[in-house]
Amino acid sequence: MRSISIFGATGSIGESTFDLIMRGGGPAAYRTVALTGARNIPRLAEMARALQAEIAVTAHDDLLDALRDALAGTGIDCAAGAAAIADAADRPADWVMSGIVGAAGLVPGLRALRHGGTLALANKESLVTAGPLLMATAAKFGATLLPVDSEHSAVFQALVGEDKEAVERVIITASGGPFRSFTMDQMHAITPAQAVAHPNWSMGQRISIDSASMFNKALELIETREFFGFTPDQIEVIVHPQSIIHALVGFTDGGIMAHLGPADMRHAIGYALHWPQRGHVPVERLNLAKLATLNFEAPDPARFPALRLARDVMETRGLSGAAFNAAKEIALDGFIAGQLPFLGMAQVVETTLSQLSRQNSLQIAATALEDVLAMDHLARKTAAEAVKSWQAKT
Numbered sequence: 001m002r003s004i005s006i007f008g009a010t011g012s013i014g015e016s017t018f019d020l021i022m023r024g025g026g027p028a029a030y031r032t033v034a035l036t037g038a039r040n041i042p043r044l045a046e047m048a049r050a051l052q053a054e055i056a057v058t059a060h061d062d063l064l065d066a067l068r069d070a071l072a073g074t075g076i077d078c079a080a081g082a083a084a085i086a087d088a089a090d091r092p093a094d095w096v097m098s099g100i101v102g103a104a105g106l107v108p109g110l111r112a113l114r115h116g117g118t119l120a121l122a123n124k125e126s127l128v129t130a131g132p133l134l135m136a137t138a139a140k141f142g143a144t145l146l147p148v149d150s151e152h153s154a155v156f157q158a159l160v161g162e163d164k165e166a167v168e169r170v171i172i173t174a175s176g177g178p179f180r181s182f183t184m185d186q187m188h189a190i191t192p193a194q195a196v197a198h199p200n201w202s203m204g205q206r207i208s209i210d211s212a213s214m215f216n217k218a219l220e221l222i223e224t225r226e227f228f229g230f231t232p233d234q235i236e237v238i239v240h241p242q243s244i245i246h247a248l249v250g251f252t253d254g255g256i257m258a259h260l261g262p263a264d265m266r267h268a269i270g271y272a273l274h275w276p277q278r279g280h281v282p283v284e285r286l287n288l289a290k291l292a293t294l295n296f297e298a299p300d301p302a303r304f305p306a307l308r309l310a311r312d313v314m315e316t317r318g319l320s321g322a323a324f325n326a327a328k329e330i331a332l333d334g335f336i337a338g339q340l341p342f343l344g345m346a347q348v349v350e351t352t353l354s355q356l357s358r359q360n361s362l363q364i365a366a367t368a369l370e371d372v373l374a375m376d377h378l379a380r381k382t383a384a385e386a387v388k389s390w391q392a393k394t
């Protein structure tokens with residue numbers, strides 16, 4: 001029987017993973033080791049009961065008693081806190097979903113890789129923050145890292161059986177989000193409630209806002225570079241409002257392989273769950289005649305500066321990815337809290353990167369966890385100051 005763990009079980013990716021595991025037979029077909037969540041204790045407990053998990057962990061120390069109460073009499077172990085989540089990754093499982101949001105997913109992912117097996121990586125922030133460390137850890141311990149982000153799963157699938165040397169270009173698609181056709185003036189007044197409403201995908205709050213600002217696509221550019229090793233000039237972004245094509249890979253003979261599918265993350269999760277086979281995944285089947293048209297347009301760098309910032313990070317590498325992601329997380333917190341306007345997020349990230357680059361601290365390679373975590377911490381502090389000085393200005 002295959003053993004599994006789901007980190008970030010109560011989130012959007014976690015729920016889709018849980019759905020596939022339950023449809024695939026639940027506890028009769030999979031032995032569940034660990035499930036983790038944060039504030040939604042009732043849902044975490046319900047999932048742990050349904051899958052008869054060995055352990056359930058909440059990220060919040062103050063919720064340990066609530067989790068214990070919810071799982072009383074089940075024999076399921078309970079734990080709380082960031083260290084307990086990382087410790088849960090030390091319980092070996094054949095297949096682990098990395099579905100936590102933010103840099104908080106990095107350490108649990110690294111710890112899971114140390115046991116071999118497969119890490120299905122939805123948590124793009126860990127590749128952006130510490131790509132070389134993550135890839136080296138997987139190689140050292142013979143673990144398999146599979147992309148779950150829809151674009152990266154699409155590229156991965158388009159590369160099956162191909163010679164990577166024959167790849168000329170990789171194109172990842174972006175829906176353009178809810179503000180694709182907003183004017184610059186309209187963009188000044190965007191609220192968090194508007195930004196969270198994604199036209200095609202149903203996702204967690206943070207990634208939805210990142211999609212609206214194209215910071216999500218910026219993270220994905222860096223993710224493409226780190227995961228597949230293509231050079232920055234080989235990687236392109238095209239706006240495709242229907243979100244039907246997820247990525248395209250162009251080869252030296254001029255041919256292009258495109259990956260199409262419905263906007264349902266269960267396809268990419270299911271691909272990673274059944275890999276290297278193809279399983280039966282209950283997503284909607286595409287009706288091309290009904291779709292009729294697929295549109296494409298170039299992204300606008302003026303309204304979506306995150307893409308330009310990502311290009312700098314792809315060139316600099318080193319610890320600039322850790323700084324970029326951390327600054328973005330703080331800027332996003334500021335926007336959600338009403339302390340920063342929508343376009344202020346990119347400015348906070350840019351200010352943070354240029355301050356840290358003047359200190360020459362971005363060039364260090366992202367190969368040691370201490371260096372990565374120190375940069376993550378420093379960039380959060382620098383970005384928080386930038387948010388504060390923004391507030392002082394307005």
Ligand code: NAD
Pocket residue numbers: 007008009010011012013014036037038039040059085098099100101102104122123124125148149150201202203204205206207265
């Ligand atoms: P979400 O907000 O819906 O869920 C996040 C999960 O992480 C929850 O289980 C939450 O309890 C947990 N969590 C939050 N903060 C935590 C912390 N500090 N420590 C430990 N656990 C914490 O997010 P999501 O949309 O499911 O996204 C999860 C990851 O997958 C992100 O990295 C996102 O970029 C990536 N991703 C998501 C989608 C999607 O369709 N939702 C698509 C591609 C990639």
Ligand code: MG
Pocket residue numbers: 149150151220
């Ligand atoms: Mg994506």
